[in-house]
Amino acid sequence: WAHSIRFHNSFLLERTAPGEAERLAAIEHALANSAAHGLPQISVARNEGKFLRLVARSIGAKRVLEVGTLGGVSSIWIAQGLPPDGRIVTLELSEERAKVAKQNWEAAGIAHQISIIVGDAVASITALHPSESEPFDMAFIDADKKSNPTYFREAKRLVRSGGVIIVDNVIRRGRIADLSNTQPDQEGTREMLRMIKEDAEVDATTIATAGEKSFDGFLYAIRL
Numbered sequence: 001w002a003h004s005i006r007f008h009n010s011f012l013l014e015r016t017a018p019g020e021a022e023r024l025a026a027i028e029h030a031l032a033n034s035a036a037h038g039l040p041q042i043s044v045a046r047n048e049g050k051f052l053r054l055v056a057r058s059i060g061a062k063r064v065l066e067v068g069t070l071g072g073v074s075s076i077w078i079a080q081g082l083p084p085d086g087r088i089v090t091l092e093l094s095e096e097r098a099k100v101a102k103q104n105w106e107a108a109g110i111a112h113q114i115s116i117i118v119g120d121a122v123a124s125i126t127a128l129h130p131s132e133s134e135p136f137d138m139a140f141i142d143a144d145k146k147s148n149p150t151y152f153r154e155a156k157r158l159v160r161s162g163g164v165i166i167v168d169n170v171i172r173r174g175r176i177a178d179l180s181n182t183q184p185d186q187e188g189t190r191e192m193l194r195m196i197k198e199d200a201e202v203d204a205t206t207i208a209t210a211g212e213k214s215f216d217g218f219l220y221a222i223r224l
Ligand code: SAM
Pocket: 042, 043, 044, 067, 068, 069, 070, 071, 072, 073, 074, 075, 091, 092, 093, 094, 097, 119, 120, 121, 122, 142, 143, 144
């Protein structure tokens, strides 16, 4: 299916719209620079990153919260969907990865739109208190999966009514549905899904995704 994804990407990701070649070059540069610094190649796939950009544009997002930065690739996709005064706050555990992300944002020309908080995202997100006038319009959760229940609960607290919360890797080639797999990461995502089932403050679905590397899925939720 990798061939199939590349085939479709060749139409939808290589559009000739003004400025698009530069935007895509910034993504490719960030991927290459991250690999050159030895970061694991676990950024969102290109079709998924483009989807994040489209969601940001669709809802007119101006403030976005991200959990799990790595080399800043998904942040670049999202920033490319924001207006010039749009802002991202992103949370990352590793100082070394944060440094690479900052280089990538500089090269992409969007560094002024992104603030990174380095440390354990459970502590960072719990301490966030955006002003009432500027809640987040969108959250993208993509860090340690065992903490997904906390990240989702806190994102719900921080995202405005009508805003969107997206969580990556909720299918993982079927590992989440395999109840014999009791690793903390799978249990964390399962617990989050159970929480959402009972939660009257959100409406949500899972969307299966096939990237170039894997079969996985997003959780897409709206804060009611
Ligand atoms: N969203 C990124 C992208 O698509 O370009 C990929 C993020 S990667 C899958 C997950 C990141 O979460 C890693 O960089 C890892 O260091 C970070 N992470 C893991 N546990 C964390 C924690 N407790 N607090 C903050 N970040 C954490």
